[in-house]
Amino acid sequence: MKNDPMKKIADALLGAESIDIVTHIMMDGDAIGSAVALCLALRKEGKTANVIIEDSIAEYLQFLEYGCVTDVAEAEGSGDICVALDCGTKSRFPKRSDILDSAKLRICVDHHQTTEPIADLNYIEPESAATGELVYALIKEMGTEIDKDIASCIFAAIATDTGNFMYSNTTKRSHEVVIDLYDTGFDAYSVSVQLYENEPYRKIALHGDVVSRAERLADGKIIMAKVSRELLESHGADFEDTEGIVSILRSISGVEAAALVKEKKKDEIKVSLRSKEYVDVAKVASGFEGGGHKRAAGCTIRKDLDSAYEEIKTALVKETCRG
Amino acid sequence: MKNDPMKKIADALLGAESIDIVTHIMMDGDAIGSAVALCLALRKEGKTANVIIEDSIAEYLQFLEYGCVTDVAEAEGSGDICVALDCGTKSRFPKRSDILDSAKLRICVDHHQTTEPIADLNYIEPESAATGELVYALIKEMGTEIDKDIASCIFAAIATDTGNFMYSNTTKRSHEVVIDLYDTGFDAYSVSVQLYENEPYRKIALHGDVVSRAERLADGKIIMAKVSRELLESHGADFEDTEGIVSILRSISGVEAAALVKEKKKDEIKVSLRSKEYVDVAKVASGFEGGGHKRAAGCTIRKDLDSAYEEIKTALVKETCRG
Numbered sequence: 001m002k003n004d005p006m007k008k009i010a011d012a013l014l015g016a017e018s019i020d021i022v023t024h025i026m027m028d029g030d031a032i033g034s035a036v037a038l039c040l041a042l043r044k045e046g047k048t049a050n051v052i053i054e055d056s057i058a059e060y061l062q063f064l065e066y067g068c069v070t071d072v073a074e075a076e077g078s079g080d081i082c083v084a085l086d087c088g089t090k091s092r093f094p095k096r097s098d099i100l101d102s103a104k105l106r107i108c109v110d111h112h113q114t115t116e117p118i119a120d121l122n123y124i125e126p127e128s129a130a131t132g133e134l135v136y137a138l139i140k141e142m143g144t145e146i147d148k149d150i151a152s153c154i155f156a157a158i159a160t161d162t163g164n165f166m167y168s169n170t171t172k173r174s175h176e177v178v179i180d181l182y183d184t185g186f187d188a189y190s191v192s193v194q195l196y197e198n199e200p201y202r203k204i205a206l207h208g209d210v211v212s213r214a215e216r217l218a219d220g221k222i223i224m225a226k227v228s229r230e231l232l233e234s235h236g237a238d239f240e241d242t243e244g245i246v247s248i249l250r251s252i253s254g255v256e257a258a259a260l261v262k263e264k265k266k267d268e269i270k271v272s273l274r275s276k277e278y279v280d281v282a283k284v285a286s287g288f289e290g291g292g293h294k295r296a297a298g299c300t301i302r303k304d305l306d307s308a309y310e311e312i313k314t315a316l317v318k319e320t321c322r323g
Numbered sequence: 324m325k326n327d328p329m330k331k332i333a334d335a336l337l338g339a340e341s342i343d344i345v346t347h348i349m350m351d352g353d354a355i356g357s358a359v360a361l362c363l364a365l366r367k368e369g370k371t372a373n374v375i376i377e378d379s380i381a382e383y384l385q386f387l388e389y390g391c392v393t394d395v396a397e398a399e400g401s402g403d404i405c406v407a408l409d410c411g412t413k414s415r416f417p418k419r420s421d422i423l424d425s426a427k428l429r430i431c432v433d434h435h436q437t438t439e440p441i442a443d444l445n446y447i448e449p450e451s452a453a454t455g456e457l458v459y460a461l462i463k464e465m466g467t468e469i470d471k472d473i474a475s476c477i478f479a480a481i482a483t484d485t486g487n488f489m490y491s492n493t494t495k496r497s498h499e500v501v502i503d504l505y506d507t508g509f510d511a512y513s514v515s516v517q518l519y520e521n522e523p524y525r526k527i528a529l530h531g532d533v534v535s536r537a538e539r540l541a542d543g544k545i546i547m548a549k550v551s552r553e554l555l556e557s558h559g560a561d562f563e564d565t566e567g568i569v570s571i572l573r574s575i576s577g578v579e580a581a582a583l584v585k586e587k588k589k590d591e592i593k594v595s596l597r598s599k600e601y602v603d604v605a606k607v608a609s610g611f612e613g614g615g616h617k618r619a620a621g622c623t624i625r626k627d628l629d630s631a632y633e634e635i636k637t638a639l640v641k642e643t644c645r646g
Contacts, residue, residue: 208531
């Protein structure tokens with residue numbers, strides 16, 4: 001698929017009056033950071049712009065809201081343009097796909113590998129570490145001055161998706177964007193503290209508990225753990241508190257692939273998959289109608305927790321131990 | 324104190340034949356990264372150069388050795404120049420202070436706040452996030468081409484001391500240095516995996532256990548935990564496996580100051596102190612003849628674990644709750 005020029009997308013946005021922005025459910029730092037950064041930039045250009053969501057913002061990300069986010073139930077959704085950011089399939093924003101479809105012009109800017117074009121103008125770059133990098137390029141193309149708030153959003157987006165410049169998707173460009181953000185005088189440390197140093201004690205205690213119950217397979221190359229509703233309740237923890245556990249599992253010596261199998265509701269099991277060097281976890285996820293990147297992917301399985309766990313185990317062992 | 328020009332230090336090194344490099348005991352990524360980077364650069368300039376140590380290299384840092392490190396027992400120690408890196412007090416390299424003193428010329432390059440000049444030529448810059456940034460500047464000043472191995476060492480140094488570009492000491496410059504390193508084609512991800520994704524399972528299990536036993540004080544503004552020899556043994560863990568626990572403690576919501584009190588040997592208690600925004604933990608550490616930075620400091624107390632813990636608690640509560 002050939003990308004439309006970023007200039008064409010910038011010109012379309014500058015020529016519009018009202019723009020709706022959607023991103024995927026269960027927003028992470030890249031989703032909300034990218035969406036709010038673009039929204040703020042469009043408002044600086046005098047546009048009516050809103051980020052429309054259909055679920056809640058995780059507590060640790062609420063500082064990135066900047067007055068931009070509206071719930072789908074209250075949204076007007078009659079924008080000249082709808083921009084889908086960080087999500088290239090409608091299943092990632094099911095209750096808002098109508099907003100995209102009813103817009104006069106549909107735009108998609110994303111960095112996910114498994115993306116198929118869903119818009120009239122598409123800019124899909126899997127080589128980018130974060131959609132935040134692409135939104136940065138788009139705002140520069142629009143000629144909008146990046147202020148501290150926009151910088152905080154873009155920094156949060158890039159820091160999240162690069163695991164603080166540590167994951168294999170990080171490039172020289174990721175650092176270059178950040179250098180430019182520093183010129184706005186934004187407070188990178190404050191963003192980092194809010195993103196990472198703001199963990200409820202229940203979450204940290206849950207993480208320790210889950211990790212200590214993990215199962216190691218294939219000579220330690222695979223590590224897996226499960227989180228039941230019961231376990232969450234015993235810690236007074238929410239489903240969102242499982243965020244980060246899979247990264248801890250992956251960080252263990254000798255581990256190539258890690259899976260965290262989480263019971264969101266009865267028979268609604270969310271699976272997070274990570275790998276270090278060679279296992280393509282996007283491939284494993286796609287076997288369960290999920291998606292993502294080679295080193296970080298996810299899927300949903302509509303079965304009970306133990307069955308889902310066993311199915312993921314079989315698929316992950318097969319992918320890790322083949323060849 | 325006025326710094327000597329970096330050019331003067333570079334010229335002195337280029338004019339010498341043999342150089343010994345020392346850094347502090349219990350090396351972290353900045354210590355070994357800075358020392359080996361400079362050693363490799365000096366060898367590229369045809370010098371006899373060695374990094375002399377007096378204790379062991381932690382397992383997760385051994386990939387940065389690059390054939391440069393010699394034990395003090397085997398070292399010749401008759402260099403024209405001795406360079407002390409990342410350590411400005413002789414108590415941080417007690418068995419090697421003779422090597423510094425007997426050198427024809429003594430150089431100190433450091434970024435620690437509490438440093439007093441110990442050398443003939445000194446470059447002390449507390450504003451630098453890592454000694455690795457200063458060694459980068461020194462190597463550039465020497466005109467030595469930075470290759471992949473040197474880049475890996477400098478990246479490890481900066482990534483360690485900035486907490487992956489997250490701590491408040493991180494500056495635009497930290498990212499600028501990294502961008503220049505990327506041009507060598509070095510593999511930042513591989514360095515990150517070795518630094519952070521190489522944790523023995525015993526370490527991760529120990530962390531969960533210690534954190535779940537933590538004590539919260541002053542309405543949650545302070546969090547403290549202790550690690551006895553007995554607890555270490557119950558996990559089959561080493562003293563070095565406590566690395567990182569204090570950062571987990573600090574990351575908890577509402578926490579301003581965190582302390583980890585560790586029994587290294589009977590009556591030799593090591594204390595790690597961290598703060599988020601306003602508590603000066605270097606001041607707390609200095610009350611126990613320790614040192615460090617405002618947000619990260621440490622000290623040694625020669626008492627039993629419980630007494631040391633109570634003394635630190637008193638000092639930390641006083642510093643956190645004053646005013």
